[in-house]
Amino acid sequence: MLAADDVRRAITRIAHEIVERDRDLTLLAIVGIRARGDALAARIQSAIRANEGVDVPLGAIDITLYRDDLTRIGYAPVVRESEIPFSVDGRVVVLVDDVLFTGRTIRAAMDALVDYGRPRAIRLAVLVDRGHRELPIRADFVGKNVPTAAGDDVRVHLAEVDGRDEVEVVTKVPA
Amino acid sequence: MNWTRRHVLDTDDWSRDEIDTVLDQTRAMTEILHRPIRRAPPLRGRTVILFFAEASTRTRVSFELAAKALSADVTNITASGSSVEKGESLYDTVRTLQALGGDVVVMRHASSGAPYFVAERTDAAVINAGDGWHAHPTQGLLDAYTLRDALGDLDGKRVVIVGDVMHSRVARSDINTLIPLGARVTLSGPPTLIPTAWRCGQLPPGVTYESDLDRAVEGADAVIALRLQRERQESGLLPSLREYSRVWGLTSDRVARMRPGAPVMHPGPMNEGVEIDAAVAHGSQSLIEKQVTNGVAVRMALLYLLAGAGAPAPVEERV
Numbered sequence: 438m439l440a441a442d443d444v445r446r447a448i449t450r451i452a453h454e455i456v457e458r459d460r461d462l463t464l465l466a467i468v469g470i471r472a473r474g475d476a477l478a479a480r481i482q483s484a485i486r487a488n489e490g491v492d493v494p495l496g497a498i499d500i501t502l503y504r505d506d507l508t509r510i511g512y513a514p515v516v517r518e519s520e521i522p523f524s525v526d527g528r529v530v531v532l533v534d535d536v537l538f539t540g541r542t543i544r545a546a547m548d549a550l551v552d553y554g555r556p557r558a559i560r561l562a563v564l565v566d567r568g569h570r571e572l573p574i575r576a577d578f579v580g581k582n583v584p585t586a587a588g589d590d591v592r593v594h595l596a597e598v599d600g601r602d603e604v605e606v607v608t609k610v611p612a
Numbered sequence: 613m614n615w616t617r618r619h620v621l622d623t624d625d626w627s628r629d630e631i632d633t634v635l636d637q638t639r640a641m642t643e644i645l646h647r648p649i650r651r652a653p654p655l656r657g658r659t660v661i662l663f664f665a666e667a668s669t670r671t672r673v674s675f676e677l678a679a680k681a682l683s684a685d686v687t688n689i690t691a692s693g694s695s696v697e698k699g700e701s702l703y704d705t706v707r708t709l710q711a712l713g714g715d716v717v718v719m720r721h722a723s724s725g726a727p728y729f730v731a732e733r734t735d736a737a738v739i740n741a742g743d744g745w746h747a748h749p750t751q752g753l754l755d756a757y758t759l760r761d762a763l764g765d766l767d768g769k770r771v772v773i774v775g776d777v778m779h780s781r782v783a784r785s786d787i788n789t790l791i792p793l794g795a796r797v798t799l800s801g802p803p804t805l806i807p808t809a810w811r812c813g814q815l816p817p818g819v820t821y822e823s824d825l826d827r828a829v830e831g832a833d834a835v836i837a838l839r840l841q842r843e844r845q846e847s848g849l850l851p852s853l854r855e856y857s858r859v860w861g862l863t864s865d866r867v868a869r870m871r872p873g874a875p876v877m878h879p880g881p882m883n884e885g886v887e888i889d890a891a892v893a894h895g896s897q898s899l900i901e902k903q904v905t906n907g908v909a910v911r912m913a914l915l916y917l918l919a920g921a922g923a924p925a926p927v928e929e930r931v
Binding site: 499501502503504507508510511512513514515516517518519520548549552553554 | 614615636637639640641643644647648649651652653654656657658682916917919920
């Protein structure tokens with residue numbers, strides 16, 4: 438669906454779009470959602486540094502404790518450490534995730550983020566928007582819109598986590 | 613790993629993996645305690661009952677803060693002023709706890725084994741917050757976390773535990789947590805306050821006894837001083853507190869014999885000037901306040917893990 442080069446170009450384009458949308462880079466911060474959004478966020482940050490010569494603050498957030506299905510799933514998923522080494526008060530925070538699907542992860546991430554303060558605005562950047570939203574949430578910056586069936590599996594591989602860059606859609610074959 | 617334990621009664625049968633899981637989750641919980649809003653929602657709608665049938669301030673408050681930081685509802689049953697003082701049996705209390713419908717019961721009791729009794733008779737998850745001389749698993753875990761945070765990997769590190777080992781559930785739980793992590797433990801203290809079998813050389817693997825504290829602390833990587841209960845002296849196990857302090861007290865001179873910068877810990881509450889000198893307790897090597905903060909995070913990790921335990925592992929995880 439997306440090869441390594443497509444991933445690289447999508448990230449570069451998103452970095453430009455973010456800067457064009459909010460010109461005042463002193464207010465900007467980028468926060469990736471673990472486990473792959475944080476790697477993407479770091480890449481967007483370095484793309485902005487390459488283009489603008491500015492280091493925008495970078496953070497990572499784990500949304501496990503904010504999931505809306507914790508009482509239903511009956512086990513305790515691993516909580517990873519969040520790192521927001523700056524005040525979010527008054528900042529424009531760009532949340533970054535790999536895939537936008539139901540929107541529930543983003544809802545959880547916004548709830549987590551406001552526990553750190555009151556951002557001036559929260560925006561959303563995703564590598565892939567695959568549709569099938571269950572909440573009224575949309576992305577501000579999208580690498581690629583990918584039409585999928587609800588049962589499909591969208592797999593994002595990133596070099597930092599998986600050793601290579603690639604996005605693939607695995608279609609579930611009806612039994 | 614997938615967490616499967618329903619209760620935390622003792623860590624004596626825990627695997628290295630289980631201890632690592634709790635310590636790793638503790639790190640994530642520590643971050644929550646440093647946020648502007650020190651609260652996350654995973655235990656919303658759950659009830660944690662704190663049942664303390666023996667005096668405790670810091671452990672009870674620690675559990676209460678931990679439960680609240682995860683948005684649980686917390687209710688207290690204390691010994692004084694409750695029906696326990698009016699002679700209610702533990703079994704009656706258990707039935708009350710069961711009827712109240714708590715999801716987690718955190719309990720402290722003067723009798724060893726009491727949490728096991730409760731765990732067998734209620735649907736709630738039970739966390740032992742100290743039972744008799746037996747175990748204090750959350751203290752062992754928070755001490756291990758604090759040491760690992762200060763020293764890194766504990767493999768091969770030597771930790772001295774000094775004081776009234778015989779009556780100390782903290783010492784036992786520290787040993788049960790530190791040894792699986794690869795640490796070695798040197799016990800020190802008056803022979804009358806060391807369990808007879810241990811004093812006579814039948815020690816658990818990785819544990820040694822050195823009656824001379826000066827020798828025990830020589831080059832040690834960390835030291836944990838235990839609280840001395842004053843009634844031990846009254847019952848004839850000690851000649852005097854002054855002598856205890858001279859021979860077994862943690863002084864600056866003894867700290868100087870350890871590896872430079874080696875951490876000093878104490879489970880609290882301290883008898884300053886008896887088992888530990890004020891200069892040591894409040895010195896630069898003291899992690900005693902860190903222990904208190906880490907205690908909240910460890911208890912958050914356990915409450916979180918227990919609230920999710922007991923159901924089959926997921927086939928697929930998707931948010």
